Amino acid sequence: MDLRGGSLLRADGGFLIMYAIEALSEQGVWRALKRTLNHNRLEIQPLEVFYPFTATALKPESVDLNVKVILIGDRDLYEVLFEYEEDFQKIFKVRVEFDEEMPIPTAMLIEEYAGRLRGLSERKTFFRSIAEPSRHS
Secondary structure (H helix, E strand, O other): OOOOOOHHHHOOOOEEEEEHHHHHHOOOHHHHHHHHHHHOEEOOOOHHHOOOOOOOOOOOOOEEOOOEEEEEOOHHHHHHHHHHOOOHHHHOOOOOOOOOOOOOOOHHHHHHHHHHHHHHHHHOHHHHHHHOOOOOO
């Protein structure tokens, strides 16, 4: 998951999956992500916020944004963010854990799983948006 400029805007109306450590290690990304998710608006910050001795730039108008962000990280990082990071509990309400190893299911279980996914995709629009090719490609 390569975090690039414009990723959040391209994910508008859908999902953005990113590694938590990337959002925390890139300067300004975590703060901008929190602000965007709290207000459902994307604001492009001029460079002078990060580099105070640059020339003054025009500030673009903010954009309404409807996006769900999925952060991937380990349990220790989650616990630290949950305990010490302001707004983390409010923004990221669901914690999901996956085991690193899973037994291989039998053919019958695979068919049952596929059938359930198909049933969900027929009833839920967000599954359709994941299954369909991207509009922005």
